[in-house]
Amino acid sequence: MRCYSWNVNGIRAVARKNLLPWDVCVGADVICLQETKAQEASLEPDLAEPDGWQTVWHSAEKPGYSSVAILSRSHPDEIRVGIGDPEFDREGRVLAARFGTLWIVSAYFPNSQENGKRLAYKLAFCGRMEAYCGELRSGGRQVLLMGDYNIAHQPIDLARPKANENNAGYLPEERAWISRWLGLGWRDVFRERHPDLIGAYTWWTAWGGARAKNVGWRIDYGTVSPDLADRVAEAAIHPDILGSDHCPVSVTLR
Numbered sequence: 001m002r003c004y005s006w007n008v009n010g011i012r013a014v015a016r017k018n019l020l021p022w023d024v025c026v027g028a029d030v031i032c033l034q035e036t037k038a039q040e041a042s043l044e045p046d047l048a049e050p051d052g053w054q055t056v057w058h059s060a061e062k063p064g065y066s067s068v069a070i071l072s073r074s075h076p077d078e079i080r081v082g083i084g085d086p087e088f089d090r091e092g093r094v095l096a097a098r099f100g101t102l103w104i105v106s107a108y109f110p111n112s113q114e115n116g117k118r119l120a121y122k123l124a125f126c127g128r129m130e131a132y133c134g135e136l137r138s139g140g141r142q143v144l145l146m147g148d149y150n151i152a153h154q155p156i157d158l159a160r161p162k163a164n165e166n167n168a169g170y171l172p173e174e175r176a177w178i179s180r181w182l183g184l185g186w187r188d189v190f191r192e193r194h195p196d197l198i199g200a201y202t203w204w205t206a207w208g209g210a211r212a213k214n215v216g217w218r219i220d221y222g223t224v225s226p227d228l229a230d231r232v233a234e235a236a237i238h239p240d241i242l243g244s245d246h247c248p249v250s251v252t253l254r
Contacts (some may be wrong), residue, residue: 003104005146005222005249006241007203008036010067011047019243021051022071025250028092028099032106032146044110058082060092067092068106068147074095074099081210083132088125096136096219101254102228103136107147112168119173122150126177130184133225144219144251145186148220149202153188157218169219185226189251190235200237203246222251 004025008014014021021031024065031053040048042055049055058081059126060066070076076097080243082089107129129145136143151174155161163168182188183221194200201216210216226233234252241248 001029001099001253002249002250002251003030003032003144003146003222004028004188004228004238004250005032005034005220007108007147007148007244007246008127008219009035009037009244009246011038011043013037014243015047017243018029019241020047020050021248022053024049024241025238025248028042028250029072029073030104032095032104033071033119033147034067034108035104035246037064038067048049053088056081056095056097058089058092058095059170061090065091066108068095068108068252070095070097070104071108072097078086082127083246085124087121088128088202092182093125094129094132098141101141103141103143104145105133105136105143105145107145107149109148111150112171112174116168116171116173119171123131123173126181130181137225139161140227142230142231143225144222144253145224146222146249146251149178149244150219151175152180152217152219153248156196157191157201159199159201181223186225187226187229187232187234188221189229190222190237190249194233200219201239202249206245214239220246220249222249228253244250 078098080096083094091160112119202220204211
C-alpha cells in the first residue's frame with residue numbers, strides 16, 4: 001500500500017501544468033494533499049472526482065486558502081473531517097480516512113509566520129494533533145500522519161540551518177515539538193532509514209534558483225504510530241516530481 005503526501009500549493013495550479021497528483025505519483029494507492037486552495041463545490045468535475053479515485057475534501061471557510069484532501073483507490077471504511085476544534089477546522093487543515101485498522105491522516109500544519117506571529121496558534125494545533133491521533137489509535141488502530149508539518153527538525157533537515165535559526169519553521173519551540181512527538185513514540189521513518197542523508201528536502205523557496213541548487217528544507221513527513229513501524233517497507237522523498245514548491249513524500253506499507 002503506497003501512500004503519498006503532497007502540498008500542491010493549489011490543485012488548479014498543478015492542473016494547469018498537467019502535473020496532477022494522480023498522474024505523477026506512480027503506484028499510489030492513497031494520496032494525501034495539502035494546500036489545495038479550493039472549495040470542493042467549485043472544482044471542475046475531473047478535479048473533484050478523477051476517474052478511478054475515491055475523493056474526500058476538507059476546505060477552509062476562506063476561499064483559496066489552505067484546505068486538504070485524500071484520494072484513494074478503494075472506499076475508506078470511515079472518514080473524519082476536521083480535528084474537532086473550530087479554531088483549526090475553519091482553516092481546513094485535517095482530514096482522516098480509515099482502511100481497516102489503519103487511519104491515514106492528511107494534515108497541513110500552520111506556518112508560524114515571520115517573527116513567530118502565529119507560533120502560539122501553531123503550537124496549540126500541535127497539541128491538539130497529539131490528542132487527536134491518540135483518539136484515532138483507540139481500539140488498537142494504527143495511524144500514518146502524512147502532511148506538511150511546516151517544521152524542519154534538525155540541522156540536517158535544511159540546507160542553511162545557521163542562517164534560519166530565527167525563522168519560521170525552524171524556531172526552537174517548533175523543533176522541540178517534533179522532538180516531543182517522536183518522544184511519544186511516533187516514528188520519522190524516512191530519517192530512521194536515512195540518518196545521514198544530506199540534501200533530502202521537500203520544499204524550496206521560489207527565490208534565487210533554490211530548487212535547482214537544492215537549497216531546501218525537509219518539512220513534509222510521514223510519521224507512523226509505533227505499532228505500525230514494522231509494516232513500513234519504504235519511506236521516500238520524490239524531488240523529481242515538479243509542479244509545486246513542495247515535492248511529494250511517500251510511505252509504503254506491507
